[in-house]
Amino acid sequence: MMTKKAILQLDGLTCPSCMQKIEHAVSNQDGVETVKVLFNAGKVKADFDDAKTSAADLAQVVTKLGYTVEKVKVKD
Amino acid sequence: MKFQKFIQDHNHQITLLTAILIVAGYLTKYGLGSTTGEAIMLAVASIIAAIPIVIHAYQALRVKVVSIELLVSIAVIGSFIIGEYDESAIVTFLFLFGSYLEERTLSKTRQSIKSLTEMAPTTATVVQADGTTEEVDVDDVDEGDIVLVKTGGSIPVDGKVIDGHGYTDESVVTGESRQVGKQIQDDVFSGTMVSDGYLKIQATKVGDDTTFAKIIELVEDAQDTKSHAEKFIDRFAQYYTPAVLVIALVVFLFSRDFKLAITVLVLGCPGALVIGAPVSNVAGIGNGAKRGILVKGGEAMDTFSKIDTFVFDKTGTLTTGKTSVSTMKTYKGHRETTLALVAKVESLSDHPLGRAIVTYADQQGANFQTLNVTDNRTVKGQGMIAEIDQQTVLAGNLKLMQAQQVPLNDEQHKDLAALQATGSSVVLVAVAGELAALIGISDIIRPEVATQLQQLRNKGAKHLVMLTGDNQATADYVAQTVGIDEVHAELMPEQKVTFVKQFQQAGRTVAFVGDGINDSPSIATADIGIAMGSGTDVAIETSDVVLMQSSFEALVHAYGLAKKTVLNTKENITIAIAVVAFLLIGLVAGFIYMASGMFVHEASILVVIFNAMRLIGYGHATSVTPTPVPRTTTK
Numbered sequence: 001m002m003t004k005k006a007i008l009q010l011d012g013l014t015c016p017s018c019m020q021k022i023e024h025a026v027s028n029q030d031g032v033e034t035v036k037v038l039f040n041a042g043k044v045k046a047d048f049d050d051a052k053t054s055a056a057d058l059a060q061v062v063t064k065l066g067y068t069v070e071k072v073k074v075k076d
Numbered sequence: 077m078k079f080q081k082f083i084q085d086h087n088h089q090i091t092l093l094t095a096i097l098i099v100a101g102y103l104t105k106y107g108l109g110s111t112t113g114e115a116i117m118l119a120v121a122s123i124i125a126a127i128p129i130v131i132h133a134y135q136a137l138r139v140k141v142v143s144i145e146l147l148v149s150i151a152v153i154g155s156f157i158i159g160e161y162d163e164s165a166i167v168t169f170l171f172l173f174g175s176y177l178e179e180r181t182l183s184k185t186r187q188s189i190k191s192l193t194e195m196a197p198t199t200a201t202v203v204q205a206d207g208t209t210e211e212v213d214v215d216d217v218d219e220g221d222i223v224l225v226k227t228g229g230s231i232p233v234d235g236k237v238i239d240g241h242g243y244t245d246e247s248v249v250t251g252e253s254r255q256v257g258k259q260i261q262d263d264v265f266s267g268t269m270v271s272d273g274y275l276k277i278q279a280t281k282v283g284d285d286t287t288f289a290k291i292i293e294l295v296e297d298a299q300d301t302k303s304h305a306e307k308f309i310d311r312f313a314q315y316y317t318p319a320v321l322v323i324a325l326v327v328f329l330f331s332r333d334f335k336l337a338i339t340v341l342v343l344g345c346p347g348a349l350v351i352g353a354p355v356s357n358v359a360g361i362g363n364g365a366k367r368g369i370l371v372k373g374g375e376a377m378d379t380f381s382k383i384d385t386f387v388f389d390k391t392g393t394l395t396t397g398k399t400s401v402s403t404m405k406t407y408k409g410h411r412e413t414t415l416a417l418v419a420k421v422e423s424l425s426d427h428p429l430g431r432a433i434v435t436y437a438d439q440q441g442a443n444f445q446t447l448n449v450t451d452n453r454t455v456k457g458q459g460m461i462a463e464i465d466q467q468t469v470l471a472g473n474l475k476l477m478q479a480q481q482v483p484l485n486d487e488q489h490k491d492l493a494a495l496q497a498t499g500s501s502v503v504l505v506a507v508a509g510e511l512a513a514l515i516g517i518s519d520i521i522r523p524e525v526a527t528q529l530q531q532l533r534n535k536g537a538k539h540l541v542m543l544t545g546d547n548q549a550t551a552d553y554v555a556q557t558v559g560i561d562e563v564h565a566e567l568m569p570e571q572k573v574t575f576v577k578q579f580q581q582a583g584r585t586v587a588f589v590g591d592g593i594n595d596s597p598s599i600a601t602a603d604i605g606i607a608m609g610s611g612t613d614v615a616i617e618t619s620d621v622v623l624m625q626s627s628f629e630a631l632v633h634a635y636g637l638a639k640k641t642v643l644n645t646k647e648n649i650t651i652a653i654a655v656v657a658f659l660l661i662g663l664v665a666g667f668i669y670m671a672s673g674m675f676v677h678e679a680s681i682l683v684v685i686f687n688a689m690r691l692i693g694y695g696h697a698t699s700v701t702p703t704p705v706p707r708t709t710t711k
């Protein structure tokens with residue numbers, strides 16, 4: 001297994017409760033270790049286990065919540 | 077899923093449609109006298125406007141979050157059931173319209189930082205092995221690649237110039253907007269603009285490792301690094317929202333008043349309280365970022381505003397850190413001739429004092445290159461002797477003068493002693509057996525320091541301290557010149573830490589200001605560590621505040637900004653609490669209902685955002701120092 005870091009750039013977040021929503025939803029995903037949502041920068045940073053999930057999966061979770069994911073970046 | 081996306085994308089249209097329907101509804105009632113027509117229109121408006129709110133509420137609930145939208149949804153559905161269509165229509169409309177305005181105003185407070193990130197280049201022109209160029213995504217550039225940047229282009233990597241020359245504007249990295257000349261071997265930074273010229277650059281750092289990327293990351297993280305107050309409010313809001321739901325239920329069970337219960341739901345929305353503190357910090361941090369002042373988050377802002385003791389490193393902080401000629405006293409002959417002679421002699425050595433003199437002569441435009449040296453020798457531990465144009469020129473210390481029988485009169489001895497008392501190294505120059513000049517070389521005190529330190533005091537600093545590794549005489553002189561309260565000289569880095577700890581134990585809140593490299597232990601120990609004039613990795617990592625440009629004006633601005641930001645946060649929290657209290661009293665007294673409650677809520681959110689926006693403009697007037705220019709009229 002390998003831990004990778006996904007950085008999702010969303011279009012601006014406006015309500016603080018959106019932050020909670022995204023944080024809960026992403027961290028509930030299997031294989032996700034830590035999640036940090038940057039409210040003002042509109043970024044989601046997540047450390048995840050490469051074997052269990054992928055950055056694209058996480059982007060899908062966020063999209064399902066109704067937010068537009070503009071860019072996905074993965075770092076080793 | 078498609079439907080949901082459609083709703084999301086058409087939020088503004090939905091809001092507008094709701095507004096039109098509400099107005100049309102009231103027109104039907106008062107114009108045509110048809111209450112049925114009104115009821116139908118308002119009911120339709122409620123349903124349309126409720127859709128996006130309910131969707132959000134449902135999504136949040138699925139991940140076990142009780143959101144504001146849920147409270148509003150229940151309230152709206154409730155009032156719909158009991159036939160209060162006007163209430164439900166207005167509440168949903170205000171909620172949507174309020175969100176729209178919040179979005180617009182919030183993006184204004186974030187603008188300074190966004191404009192910074194937008195300066196990050198997205199593509200790079202990479203020179204291939206065969207000499208052709210290719211446009212690639214900036215993430216695909218590797219270390220060692222050679223990129224080409226022309227006039228108007230933005231440099232995509234950190235690297236070294238290997239060909240060409242030009243001018244760059246490095247304001248994104250240093251906060252200082254001025255043209256910097258770049259030639260082969262010079263370092264260039266990602267994100268800076270080539271304002272004129274043509275550069276071929278070999279990449280040394282790419283992508284997220286560049287200085288600019290680190291700055292952006294730092295600022296982005298900083299905006300969301302919360303102060304204690306914010307963390308508390310966040311935790312509070314997390315339990316507050318579900319609690320409101322429970323309270324509404326309790327109210328209903330006891331009073332059997334359905335309308336009262338759903339009114340409680342609307343009034344309970346945690347609005348201004350949640351947004352108030354973060355929005356102040358974002359605006360404050362944004363203001364700093366635009367000026368090359370990086371404050372690492374709300375916590376740092378908070379502590380910075382409480383600083384009463386500033387501890388400064390001397391070299392590179394209070395002084396420029398570069399030894400150069402500070403005084404030149406001449407006793408015989410032309411100043412320029414003497415300077416040319418001594419510069420010629422010193423150009424033959426590579427002694428650091430000699431280099432300072434040569435640089436000074438260059439700056440003064442002394443013409444020494446063409447002078448003809450017929451003989452020269454170095455006297456170890458004393459200086460140099462040279463024959464230039466049939467004159468013997470001596471440049472060295474007092475020992476050299478004594479050995480060569482050059483006498484000094486009383487005045488000259490006095491001058492020498494005075495110069496040495498300032499901590500300067502002195503080079504004595506004799507031409508044809510007579511003393512011609514004394515040249516004082518020292519680390520130059522920044523010219524603006526004295527006035528800016530006074531500004532710090534005016535803004536609330538109580539105690540200014542200097543800690544330095546330099547000798548006592550130099551330290552005392554610098555301290556006296558700039559107005560420092562307490563000096564400790566000849567210290568090792570770990571002794572500086574001990575002093576910082578002592579101040580803290582004495583109950584002071586201490587900021588340490590250093591160049592960020594050799595002072596990292598003290599910077600880490602102090603309540604606030606301030607790195608001045610360097611965007612190096614070490615500085616960015618260890619300090620709480622980074623001043624990209626090496627200026628005291630930036631320090632004073634940052635201190636004032638921290639105080640203003642914290643004050644602004646307090647104002648916002650006060651406004652928010654006052655609003656909640658007002659709503660509660662209104663509810664009990666019976667003059668606040670659902671729609672008016674929602675209105676007050678949304679209005680208060682906008683008030684706190686607008687209040688925070690005042691911070692964006694902080695310091696605009698003072699950045700241009702108002703110097704009264706006396707007007708002389710000529711006739």
